[in-house]
Amino acid sequence: MKKAIWFRSDLRTLDNEALYLACQSESAPEAIFLVCEDTWQRHHWAPVKQDFLWRTLEVLNENLSALGIKLHIKNAGRFSNAGGALREFCKEHSIDKLYFNAEYALDEKNRDRAVTAVLENDGVEVSQHHGNLLIKPGMVKNQQGEYYKKFTPFNKRWRAVLAKEVDVTPLKPNSFPNVNTEPLPNISLKTEDSSHYPAGEDAALSKLGQFVGHSVETYKSGRDRPDQRHTSELSAYLAVGAISPVTAARALQQFSPEFPYGLPEGADTWLTELAWREFYQHLMDFEPRLSKGESFQRETDCIQWRDDEEEFKAWCEGKTGYPIVDAGMRQLKETGWMHNRLRMITANFLVKDLLIDWRKGEAFFMQHLIDGSFPANNGGWQWSASVGTDAVPYFRVFNPVKQSEKFDPQGTYIRNWVKELESVPDKHIHWPHEWLSKNQQNEYCPPIVEHKAARERFLATFKQVKHG
Structure with a gap:
């Protein structure tokens, strides 16, 4: 029986259940990865994540070659083309059985069901595992x-x-006679440099x-x-x-x-x-509905969010006038990563201080995160917005200045990312506006919202939904 493994979000050889099982045979399995950039774009994959994924694929290609396994790359464009691409691949290489590790978001599950139907109709056995x-x-x-x-x-x-x-x-795949490593095909992706992260x-x-x-x-x-x-x-x-x-x-x-x-x-x-x-x-x-932009707590889908593009833009650019928020957003845009405490602070600020729909923030994070994972990002945003399972109670609204004082006491993180505040003393770094005015420094933006009033506005809005 000729076997193959379909790689997706499991670009490794160690502790990869599908790969391990595909290697339990006399001859080396074939390996395939499908590039689906159209779908990645629709899913808001960050260019820096796409670059990191491609660099990880290059390392995987070398590691598989050392095991005697050839990695094939096909450009499928979108998930809906996966069945046809894999049918062609299996026919070309006389594949009898295809292994893969499951993914759990709705589009991925629908893709896998469609691929299974296509291949089984052609007599190819499909074996799904949970190696992730x-x-x-x-x-x-x-x-x-x-x-x-x-x-x-x-x-x-x-x-x-x-x-x-x-x-x-440890699950370590069997090895076979080495094959020559061939470079990956030249597929043009919309990428940003991820070289600050060693890949593989x-x-x-x-x-x-x-x-x-x-x-x-x-x-x-x-x-x-x-x-x-x-x-x-x-x-x-x-x-x-x-x-x-x-x-x-x-x-x-x-x-x-x-x-x-x-x-x-x-x-x-x-x-x-x-x-x-x-x-x-x-x-x-x-809960497939979580993949459709719905809140876990159904009643919260009735919230009347503010559609303030100027304030949303200020949040995206790290120009809210709240130093800890701005530092987090600038770190995200510059590096493709943000510290988890800052993810909570910036998300809480967007939803509860600005009363802007959490889905806009969720999409923005995915568009910039090198570690963008839809389940984790969605769960984190719903938690911060008090609309998800196990969510922070809606009446708990982070005070961004107090969060800053508690978790960045000397302002080291702030000064690293908000260069306009480098000369501000520790005593004033968390709320620098009065000091900046006295010292005639006006490079830093004024606050776009007053926290106390914004908190009351949010609570009043949420109470209408929660308590009718």
């Missing part, structure tokens, strides 16, 4: 057999399943080793400090699948013989972040 998660959807249910709508009970049950039913033994599986494993070996112990205490480096910096690698959550979990095993229990607080907190990632993937699988 530690625990597949459906395995974490409550006593009524339903999926969890709150994270805390999900996390508790998720860990119980992880302890009893998940084997994190080895780079991801190196970052994991650095984090677990040197930083995870301070993760809980330091992860909310954007002025310091306490995070794993693995999100972009997880988004394209250059590293598996199984690999990450296995790295934490060393800290406790009762894994996933008994972990030191830093490692335990990071495992919880992996659980959040899986929670949002499971929600996508169970």
Whole structure:
């Protein structure tokens, strides 16, 4: 039987269930990746993410060649062409069985159903696996057999399943006689330079080793400090699948013989972040409407959002007059990444201070994030906007100045990204306008909204929806 693996968001060789199984044969499987730029554009994929994905593919191509596996690249254009492209590929290479790892957003699920129908009609067996998660959807249910709508009970049950039913033994594919590495075809993508992120599986494993070996112990205490480096910096690698959550979990095993229990607080907190990632993937699988721009809390789709393009533009450009917000947005635009605490602060500001639809912010983030993952981004925005599952209560409105004082106390992060404020003393950095005026410095923009009044406006708007 001639086999093939269809790579998507799993661009690695280690702990790749579909690849591992495709290699359980006498001869090397074929490998294929479909470029679907039209769909990526519709899904708001950032140019920097597309560049990072392509560079990751180049590394994967070399790694597969060393295993004796040839990687084929086809330009399908859009998801709707995937069935035809894969049918042609399977005929050309006499493929009898195609393996792939599942994805859970609606368009991806529809694509996979259509591909399965096309190939099975041609006599090609299709084998779907769940190699991008530690625990597949459906395995974490409550006593009524339903999926969890709150994270805390999900996390508790998720860990119980992880302890009893998940084997994190490394999955290493068989190797075959080496093949010559051929360069990837020249496909023109709308990209932005991602070279500040080393690409590929080895780079991801190196970052994991650095984090677990040197930083995870301070993760809980330091992860909310954007002025310091306490995070794993693995999100972009997880988004394209250059590293598996199984690999990450296995790295934490060393800290406790009762894994996933008994972990030191830093490692335990990071495992919880992996659980959040899986929670949002499971929600996508169970609630297709989340892929259609709908809020999890249905009544909140009736909110009358303000359509203020000038204020939205100021938020996008990091010119709101709130230094911590502006620093986060400028970091995003310049690097394609933003610290998670800043993602919460900037999202909260857009929705609750400006009363602008969270979907506009969700799309803007995806258009710029190197680690853009639709389930995680959607879940994070719905949480911040108080419209999602397990969302922050609507009456909890971040005060951006207090957030700044708490998480960037010396203003180091602010000064790094808002250069107009480099000379402002620590005492005034979080709200610099009076100091700037006294010192006749007018390069920095004035605040576009008064927080207290904006908070009252938001609460009044939400109360109408929540309480009729």
